[in-house]
Amino acid sequence: xxxxxxxxxxxxxNIASHVLDEMTDALSHRGPxxxxxxxxxxxxxxxxxxxxxxxxxxxxxxxxxxxxxNEDGSxxxxxxxxxYNFRDLKPQLLEKGHKFKSAxxxxxxxxxxxxxxxxxxxxxxxxxxxxxxxxxxxxxFAARDRIGEKPFYYTDCNGTFVFASELxxxxxxxxxxxxxxYVGLSKYLAYEYIPAPLxxxxxxxxxxxxxxxxxxxxxxxxxxxxxxxxxxxEKGFSLSESESLNKLRALLLKSVExxxxxxxxxxxxxxxxxxxxxxxxxxxxxxxCHKIKTFTIGFEDKSFDESGYARDLAHLFGTEHKERIFTxxxxxxxxxxxxxxxxxxxxxxxxxxxxLLSRFTRxxxxxxxxxxxxxxxxxxYPTFQADxxxxxxxxLPIFAKKSLLAILEKSLSVSFGNISLDxxxxxxxxxxxxxxxxRHFVWIGSFxxxxxxxxxxxxxxxxxxxxYSDISQLSIQTASARKRxxxxxxxxxxxxxxxxxxxxxxTASMANSLEVRAPYLxxxxxxxxxxxxxxxxxxxxxxxxxxxxxFIHKLPRHILKRPKKGFGIPIAIWLRSELKVYLxxxxxxxxxxxxxxxNPKFVDTLIDEHLSAKRDNRKLLWTLxxxxxxxxxxx
Numbered sequence: 001x002x003x004x005x006x007x008x009x010x011x012x013x014n015i016a017s018h019v020l021d022e023m024t025d026a027l028s029h030r031g032p033x034x035x036x037x038x039x040x041x042x043x044x045x046x047x048x049x050x051x052x053x054x055x056x057x058x059x060x061x062x063x064x065x066x067x068x069x070n071e072d073g074s075x076x077x078x079x080x081x082x083x084y085n086f087r088d089l090k091p092q093l094l095e096k097g098h099k100f101k102s103a104x105x106x107x108x109x110x111x112x113x114x115x116x117x118x119x120x121x122x123x124x125x126x127x128x129x130x131x132x133x134x135x136x137x138x139x140x141f142a143a144r145d146r147i148g149e150k151p152f153y154y155t156d157c158n159g160t161f162v163f164a165s166e167l168x169x170x171x172x173x174x175x176x177x178x179x180x181x182y183v184g185l186s187k188y189l190a191y192e193y194i195p196a197p198l199x200x201x202x203x204x205x206x207x208x209x210x211x212x213x214x215x216x217x218x219x220x221x222x223x224x225x226x227x228x229x230x231x232x233x234e235k236g237f238s239l240s241e242s243e244s245l246n247k248l249r250a251l252l253l254k255s256v257e258x259x260x261x262x263x264x265x266x267x268x269x270x271x272x273x274x275x276x277x278x279x280x281x282x283x284x285x286x287x288x289c290h291k292i293k294t295f296t297i298g299f300e301d302k303s304f305d306e307s308g309y310a311r312d313l314a315h316l317f318g319t320e321h322k323e324r325i326f327t328x329x330x331x332x333x334x335x336x337x338x339x340x341x342x343x344x345x346x347x348x349x350x351x352x353x354x355x356l357l358s359r360f361t362r363x364x365x366x367x368x369x370x371x372x373x374x375x376x377x378x379x380x381y382p383t384f385q386a387d388x389x390x391x392x393x394x395x396l397p398i399f400a401k402k403s404l405l406a407i408l409e410k411s412l413s414v415s416f417g418n419i420s421l422d423x424x425x426x427x428x429x430x431x432x433x434x435x436x437x438x439r440h441f442v443w444i445g446s447f448x449x450x451x452x453x454x455x456x457x458x459x460x461x462x463x464x465x466x467x468y469s470d471i472s473q474l475s476i477q478t479a480s481a482r483k484r485x486x487x488x489x490x491x492x493x494x495x496x497x498x499x500x501x502x503x504x505x506x507t508a509s510m511a512n513s514l515e516v517r518a519p520y521l522x523x524x525x526x527x528x529x530x531x532x533x534x535x536x537x538x539x540x541x542x543x544x545x546x547x548x549x550x551f552i553h554k555l556p557r558h559i560l561k562r563p564k565k566g567f568g569i570p571i572a573i574w575l576r577s578e579l580k581v582y583l584x585x586x587x588x589x590x591x592x593x594x595x596x597x598x599n600p601k602f603v604d605t606l607i608d609e610h611l612s613a614k615r616d617n618r619k620l621l622w623t624l625x626x627x628x629x630x631x632x633x634x635x
Contacts, residue, residue, distance in 0.1 A: 001515035002066070003027025003053040004078040005164035006131055007173065008140045010046055010218050013160070015039075019174060024051030026169040030080070030510045031055045038067040038076050044138050047160075050131065051169075052078045055513055057367060058263050059104030070110050071099055074135050079106045080165055081128030081150045082517065084258035089123060113141065118212060121225045125258070125523040129207075131163060140215040146226045147373070147521045148196070148209030148498035151506060155204040161215050167343035170204060171634075178634060179203070185597065185627070186463040187470070189447040189455070192347035192623055193499040195470045197222075200344045200630070209498050228493055230486040232531045244536060245550045247528060252550075255522035256282040259369055266367035267293035269357060269516070270321075271567065272309025274380070274544060274560065275371025279519055280317060281554040283369070289318040295361040295368065297353060298325045301570050309559060316556065324360050331356070331569055332578055339629035341511040347446065347623040348500050350567040354508040362514040372505055373520035375564070376497040377529050378547045379489060379538040382564055383440050386428055387488065388541060390439065437487055438468050441495065446623040454602045470495060485534045572618035576611055583607065583621065586628045595631050598624065 005023045007015065020037050028035070031053030039049040052066040069076045083089075086105035089112065094100070098111040105126070112120035113132055118141060127149035131142040142163060144152045154163040157175045164170045171178065181202040184194045196206040207213055210226040239247065256279060260266065268283060270276050283292050294314050298307025307323055314321035331352055338352055361368050375381050430448070431439035442448060447455060452464035474494050502518075509516045519525075532546065539545040548560050575583055585591070587607060589600040603624065610617040 001030070001055045001057060001082070001510065002078075002080045003030030003165045003169070003510075004051065004080050004129065004131060005169040006048070006050040006078065007157075007160050007162045008046060008048045008133070008215055009160035010044075011159050012045065013047070015047060015049065015160075019172070020049040020051050022172045023164065023169045024053060026172050027051075027053045027165055029513055030165060032513050034065060036066050038069075038133075040135075042135055042138065046138055048076075048133050048140070050076055050078045050133060055366070055515060056264070057082070057515055058261065059102050060263050061102070063102040064104040064106060066106060068102075068106050068110065070114060075110055075114060076133045076135075077106065077110050077130060079109060079128065079130040081126055081130070081145065082259075082515070083108055083124055083126040083128065084261070084522070085123075085125040087261070118214070118223075118225070121212060127518070127521070129165065138216060141212065142207070142214075143212035143225070144207045144209055146210045146228075146523060146526065147493070147502070149502050149506065149518060149521060151503070152207040152213075153199065153204055154207060154213065155201075156220070159218065161220060167199065167201065167204065177203075180597075182460050182463040182597075186452060186456070186460070186467055188345055188347070188627065189452055189464075189623060190449075190467040191441060191445050191495070191499070192619070193503065194344055195495055195499050209494070228490055228526065228530055230490050230530050231483075233486060233533045234483060237531060237533050241536070241546075244532065244546060248532075248546060248550045251522070251525045251528055252278065252519060253282050253285060255519040255525050256369070257286055258522065259517040259519055260286055262367050264366040265293070265364070266369070267295055267361060267365040268319075269361065269368050269370040270294040270296050270310045270313060270319075271371065272296070272306045272311075272313060272559070273371065273562075273565070274548060274555075275374035275520065276310075277313055277555050277559050278374075278547070278551050279369055279371055280313060280319070281551060282519070284317055290320060292317070292319040293365055294319040294321045295357065295364070296321070296323045297357045297360060298323065299331070299353075299569070300325065300327050304568050304570060306565060306567075309562065312556070313559065322360070322364060326353075326356060328570070328574070328578065332574065335579075336629075339626070339633060341507055342626075342630060343507075344503075345623075345627045345630040346500065346503060346507070347619070347626045348504050349569055349571050349622055351504045351508055352569055353567050354504055355511065358509040358512040358514045358516075362512040366513075367515045367517065368509075369517050369519060370505065371520065372501055372516075372518045373497060374544070374547065376489065376492045376501075377520060377526075377537075378544040379485070379534070380544045380564060381492070382543075383443055384485070384488065384538050384543060385541050386443070387436075387440070387485070390428065390432060434468075436484055437491060438471050440488060440491070441468065441471065444496070446619045451620070455598055457597060457599060460597055485538070489534070489537070571622050572610075572616055575618060575621055576613075580611070583625065586625055587621075591628060595628060 033056040034054035036052045041047050050067045067076050067078050083105035086108045089108050093111045100107050121143055128145045129150040129152040133140055151165055153167055162170055162173050179202040184198040184200045188194045196208040211224050214221045296307050296310035298305045427443050431442040434442050449464050449467050505516050536546040587603050592598045592600045606617045606620050609615040
């Protein structure tokens with residue numbers, strides 16, 4: 001796991017050597033073990049610079065240093081990630097005459113590219129973002145993994161193509177002009193993250209998951225090489241339920257085995273939830289349980305604490321378990337730190353505990369497995385249950401829904417607990433005004449178009465007109481309910497998983513120089529999951545049906561039966577207590593005038609409603625707070 005950056009241009013400009021050094025060292029947290037740069041001017045007059053910060057995981061020797069080249073130095077690579085099937089690919093390449101100087105996975109990419117060109121991507125099973133300079137054909141070829149575990153940002157700075165793992169590196173390029181992208185801002189306010197390819201900066205883009213980008217002669221071409229195709233499950237599924245369970249178990253077992261390859265100590269994020277518990281049961285197939293290191297954090301507030309479940313599992317399996325309980329003071333102390341690690345605003349408050357868990361884990365190991373992806377691929381969120389009966393409400397006339405919402409606002413007293421009943425009911429009603437696919441992102445998001453018309457200042461209102469265009473662009477247009485559910489799974493994977501969950505984990509873990517691996521996102525497993533019928537994933541109101549059934553004999557009943565619980569913190573309560581002064585200060589009229597995008601009077605209303613317990617505006621206020629913190633840092 002590492003950090004990469006670089007530039008390429010046909011322009012005859014003098015790029016000082018310190019520029020590449022500064023861009024590279026801005027990523028030092030992603031790779032504290034080593035650094036390397038490669039800069040050259042080709043015979044064709046092309047200036048190329050590649051930078052790399054290394055977190056040494058596989059092959060710790062100097063032979064695995066990056067930037068890495070092929071035998072004759074005509075191909076150079078910087079790579080961030082892990083190729084889990086490199087041991088399968090290497091013998092095939094040796095048979096074709098390729099020579100290796102290292103024992104790791106990086107060099108496999110170089111020789112795959114030499115052999116297959118851009119088709120090399122179809123052979124790779126892993127998480128990755130890389131950039132490869134092919135001096136023979138004057139091509140810069142870069143790619144991102146299928147689901148988007150590793151980030152890749154890029155921009156055109158006056159004819160120079162600049163890229164990096166994080167925006168903080170691109171900002172170091174001297175000709176980069178920091179300017180807000182108001183469409184990106186509007187998307188952030190709605191989703192609480194910025195969907196690829198947009199970013200918060202005008203002119204900067206995220207390479208979408210499953211895509212590659214090719215630069216040649218100043219021309220930039222972006223192409224998709226892979227996509228999740230859940231329509232396969234609608235074309236006939238030949239396996240019985242029993243056969244499906246066996247195949248799912250076998251593929252997950254193989255996925256975990258691949259992710260145990262490491263030349264440094266590794267462990268497991270153990271939340272006590274279903275996904276990480278299954279990973280633990282599979283790790284136990286390959287390791288003596290007392291050698292498995294499991295890591296959990298908990299909270300004093302019991303409505304947010306899951307540490308007891310994790311403790312039970314660790315005791316059951318006999319792992320080397322490490323746990324830390326955080327107080328509210330501990331969490332509050334780290335909120336300013338979180339704003340310093342985010343290059344784009346991300347209003348998922350669970351980044352705070354994810355950061356703390358990563359920091360705690362990094363004190364003991366360099367690699368951790370996690371359970372990310374299980375909810376999106378196997379329909380694990382409560383919103384999928386809600387979708388089963390929301391059509392009844394959605395069919396009501398608008399005036400009736402408005403009347404019902406008004407009644408609920410008055411009759412349901414506001415509670416500030418962890419996803420309280422009144423909060424869920426009101427969010428459910430709010431989403432009922434929107435089309436079936438859109439309402440899910442209204443439920444889990446923040447500012448709707450109507451709210452943004454009150455929040456944003458006049459010149460910015462047009463940016464809010466097509467907030468949910470990503471949904472219509474990405475969604476699989478279907479008529480039947482069954483197909484609609486597949487569309488939902490697809491959207492959760494392309495939007496929420498890629499741009500929120502995986503971004504959060506990468507940001508929080510790499511800020512602590514920790515690599516996190518996700519067994520549920522294995523390529524072979526993905527290829528199978530996309531063929532499984534929806535009613536194998538959710539049956540009646542039972543989420544993750546097939547996943548739970550596949551491990552019914554491996555895990556305790558109370559773990560398999562427990563309801564979904566997010567990795568949350570008591571933001572709603574803090575905004576009325578410990579963070580009250582901070583809230584008022586960050587969202588004061590003076591502060592908002594300096595930012596220049598929000599209507600102070602409307603923000604005052606949101607604050608007053610929350611403080612007086614008239615409404616639970618936790619998501620709205622946290623979204624604004626995160627943006628203000630981000631803006632203060634970059635502007």
